[in-house]
Amino acid sequence: MDLLNNLALGFSVAFTLQNLLYAFGGAMLGTLIGVLPGLGPVATIAMLLPSIYALDATPALIMLAGIYYGAQYGGSTTAILINVPGESSSVVTAIDGYQMARQGRAGAALAAAGLGSFFAGCVGTIVIAAFAPPLTELAFKFGPAEYFSLMVLGLIGAVVLASGSLVKAISMILLGLLMGQINTDVISGTPRFSFDIPELTDGIGFVVIAMGIFGFGEIIANLGQPAESREVFTKDVKGLWPTKQDFKEAWPSVLRGTALGSILGVLPGGGALLSSFAAYTLEKKLVKNPRVPFGKGAIQGVAGPEAANNAGAQTSFIPMLTLGIPPNAVMALMVGAMTIKGIQPGPQVMTSNPELFWGLIASMWVGNAMLVILNLPLIGIWIKLLTVPYRFLFPAIVTFCCIGTYTLNNNNFDVFMTAIFALVGYVFYKLSCEPAPLLLGFILGPMMEENLRRALLLSRGDWSTFMTRPLSAGLLIAAFLMVVVVMLPSIKNKREEAFQDAD
Template sequence: MELFDNLALGFGVAFTFQNLIYCFVGCLLGTLIGVLPGIGPVATIAMLLPATYALPPVAALIMLAGIYYGAQYGGSTTAILVNLPGESSSVVTVIDGYQMARKGRAGPALAAAGLGSFFAGCVGTLILAAFAPPLTEVAFKFGPAEYFSLMVLGLIGAVVLASGSLLKAVAMIVLGLLMGLVGTDVNSGVARFSFDIPELTDGIGFVTIAMGVFGYGEIIANLSRPDDEREVFTAKVEGLFPTKDDFKRMIPAVLRGTALGSALGILPGGGALLAAFAAYTVEKKTKLKPGEVPFGQGNIRGVAAPEAANNAGAQTSFIPLLTLGIPPNAVMALMVGAMTIHNIQPGPQVMTSNPELFWGLIASMWIGNAMLIILNLPLIGIWIKLLTVPYRWLYPSIVLFCAVGVYSTNNNTFDIWMVGAFGLIGYIFYKLGTEPAPLLLGFILGPMMEENLRRALLLSRGDWSVFVTRPLSAGLLAAAALLLIIVLLPAVKNKREEAFVED
């Protein structure tokens, strides 16, 4: 009964006119930011943080939270329509979403992403409301050794996920890990692999690599083809909403994605992103039904599951923030900043000392998710109109948006040159027939893996056995080894190669 009393208090706070307006502003801004490649929620919240000084604490946090989960929705739009992940967690949506758009099924892909996100967002919020206190116990059990083992499992999952040759997938991950090492060493504070270039002391930005490899690389690949072979969307768009068959395939995928996202979102260190990759891997392991499109060629499950997972993860990532005071990702770190501005100490005491804020924020997430579905579904037709823009206008505008997006993150022209360089690298990948998604996962997880590896070794005084003597860590490493053995079995390897043969 206590839960219902708390939620009643929360909805009373969230349904005030002022908070509803700020919730709507946050959702709208988040959607627009997700659609524009490059300008992620981190940059936007960082820019808007000073503006929250004048707002009441609850309104400020409701608006910032709206921006965060609104961007998760919007990120899928550019991923599906123009092969550009607007958000890091939309990297996997690109694989099947873009193929659906090429086949004239952009409408069902966008609807699957929107409906999956809405359902997962609602479930994630319910979990946040009901299980926040006990779930913090799970997060407490994860030390540096467990995080390192979890990330090893994530990277091996990415090898399974990548299309084509296993060797190429491993090479991509290693390249991503090496790129993640560029910048300032966490422990010693010394710049490494920066080649005395001041701009590289902070490392290479995720946005720079994603825009270059996916955005510019795709454009260069298109321009390298003769006019008549260029990829222009001339396919007729077949209906804006998923068919009955689509719903049959989507619903189990959304449920699986939501469960994975809710569990992984709690873990500090990119839970929503890990969830999207894990959900896609699970779908690929689930048997294809007769008449179903193979993965990588426009399977609707490949859009619905990761989108559900990253939204459920986005909601449950508030659990460590609100209950432990530990920000699980960069956006949550900015939320800590917003709380500090308003003299609120994030942590277990928020629930007891400031229940209006805690429950008001949770209730606003349900309202926000409803606003997002109302905002996004009627706009599907407008987004699809993007595909009818002539080639000569569409590609220069993507180049311009990417350049503006990348420049706005650090106000640095060096980043624009970097995107150009990664564009050429992306084109080389295209020519070699390699899938760049594992590179991005390796790049994101690399620094976190290194940090947790070194922290675990520091705490154990250099004893490597810490990774196998702690039961949770040993279990995760055993799962990673088992996954690797299964993938390397000749029968599985041959089946996998057959599944990835492209038309």
């Protein structure tokens, strides 16, 4: 009964004209930011923080939240249409979404992503409302050892996820982990592997790698083909909506992705990114004999991860609102915004500012509904972009990406690094290496190292801490079993057959 009263209070706050306008503005801005490669929600919210001084706390947080989950929607658009993930969590969507676009099914892919995101966003919001207190208890049980074990499981999942050769997949993850080491040491504060280049002391930007390898690498690969076989999307676009068969195949993936994202979103460092990778791994394991193979345009490979990243984005508000612990960079900025407005983030927000707490939650439902209403009619416009001849399209994409990369730090160095990774991406394309595991290794590497070192500091160098803590031991055993299963001759042969069929 309390829950219904609280939600009634939330909707009475969310449905005021001012809050509706800010929710719409945030969702609209978030979508645009997601579509623009390079300019993510972190940069945008950071730029907009000064503007909230003039606003009340509730509309300010409603707008910033709208930017965050709006960017999750928008990021899938460029991932599907031009293979440039606008957001880090859209990397997985690009694998099958882009293949669907190449087959003239961009409309179905965009609709599956939009509807999956809407459903997951709504469920994620219900989870926040109903389970915030008990879920924070679970998050309390995760220490550095558990996070390290969870990330080991994530990386091994990525090896299983990658199409083609296991050796190549492992090599890509190791390369990603090594690239993640180029930064400033967390504990001692000394730069590592930066070769005395000042710009590398903060590490290589994720956007630089993603845009170079995925976006520019794809363009170089296309330009290397004869003009008649070049990737021009003037193929018949087979309807803007998914078929009945598509709906039938996608809805179980949406349900699974939503459940997985809702759980992983609560964990600091997990959120939307880990959720989308985990959902893709799960789909590959559970969907037997898909009509279209994974990596070649399977709608399950779009619907599952998109639902997971949206559910993860919504439930990542739980530790921020209930514990005052930001699970990712965007939530850290939200904590900053609350502090600017004189609100102490943490368990007392629910009791001391119920209008803010429940108003923000109710506004997420309103915002998700607005996003579907905004995005579904835009599908036709996005697809019109694909009929532009490639000779006009590729310079536009290159310019667009260069502007996006430059605006990250207002530094030419990032643009040059993107150009280097474009060549690396082309080499990967020629060697048939899947770049997604490299990105996961690159993102998780620094987090894994930090948690490994913290766990060892806390246990005074005792490595057995990873096996004596039950949650950590369970995750490592699951990772080990996954390796054993993949190495079994019968499974290995089936895996190779499946990927040969896909090629």
